[in-house]
Amino acid sequence: MTTPAIAARAIHKSFRGTEVLRGVDLTVAPGEVVAVIGPSGSGKSTLLRVLNHLEAQDSGTVEADGELIGYRLRRGALHALSDRRVRAQRAHIGFVFQQFNLFPHLTALENIVFAPVSAQGRDRATVRAEALSLLECVGLKDFADAYPRRLSGGQQQRVAIARALALRPKVILFDEPTSALDPELVGEVLTVIATLAHQGTALVIVTHEIGFAREVADRVVFLDGGKVVETGTAAQVLDAPEHPRTRAFLARVH
Numbered sequence: 001m002t003t004p005a006i007a008a009r010a011i012h013k014s015f016r017g018t019e020v021l022r023g024v025d026l027t028v029a030p031g032e033v034v035a036v037i038g039p040s041g042s043g044k045s046t047l048l049r050v051l052n053h054l055e056a057q058d059s060g061t062v063e064a065d066g067e068l069i070g071y072r073l074r075r076g077a078l079h080a081l082s083d084r085r086v087r088a089q090r091a092h093i094g095f096v097f098q099q100f101n102l103f104p105h106l107t108a109l110e111n112i113v114f115a116p117v118s119a120q121g122r123d124r125a126t127v128r129a130e131a132l133s134l135l136e137c138v139g140l141k142d143f144a145d146a147y148p149r150r151l152s153g154g155q156q157q158r159v160a161i162a163r164a165l166a167l168r169p170k171v172i173l174f175d176e177p178t179s180a181l182d183p184e185l186v187g188e189v190l191t192v193i194a195t196l197a198h199q200g201t202a203l204v205i206v207t208h209e210i211g212f213a214r215e216v217a218d219r220v221v222f223l224d225g226g227k228v229v230e231t232g233t234a235a236q237v238l239d240a241p242e243h244p245r246t247r248a249f250l251a252r253v254h
Helices: 044-049 083-090 108-118 124-137 151-165 185-197 210-216 236-237 244-253
Strands: 006-015 018-028 033-037 059-064 073-075 079-080 093-096 171-175 202-206 221-226 228-233
Touching: 006 044, 006 108, 018 044, 018 202, 018 228, 033 044, 033 210, 044 059, 044 171, 083 093, 093 151, 108 124, 108 151, 124 151, 124 236, 151 171, 151 185, 185 202, 185 210, 221 236, 221 244, 228 236, 228 244
Parallel strands: 033 202, 033 221, 093 171, 171 202
Antiparallel strands: 006 018, 006 059, 073 079, 221 228
């Protein structure tokens, strides 16, 4: 049986007494594209941050390619890993944020090279060559020496995608990758993600772009109130939802 790219089991997470995730299970197969949809405040972004251990869950486990993330199991109990070890694990799980999060003092090329060299210890010259190829893949080969302030929002987000790919991750997590973009720039970023969706990297995409989810996702997960309410193929969930909450949500966003 193939080891999942990501397997989250019974995830609970609270902030200041409010339970944001309430027993979420999510398994993503290698190469699978999963779109996570749901209303604002349903726990979508928190779920992604737990998958990458940017937030530690209160209970439950996350595994990436069969390895526990953030913890080790010893004598039947979970023990937190050191920050250094967590950073090393996180380097194998790509994350593309809403707000790009590029280093403003580094060029586009340097932003991509930084993590594979510093976090993975890879050869700088090799990484640089790969980074130039990645910039070409996202349509930015002529912007290698540009600083983020010189790039449009769409260009910055495409650099962020290239940066995530440079880590050679088993899975890439996208947190509303177009929400900070002007409408005319959304298409260029979605096109790059759609290309990735056909190249075999597992993707988990939190998105409000329902048409895009229908186009690229192998599976759609509807999250509401911190729980997985419905999951299935894009056609099942988006075109023929079974749960009343899913139907009500889709009626509002269409």
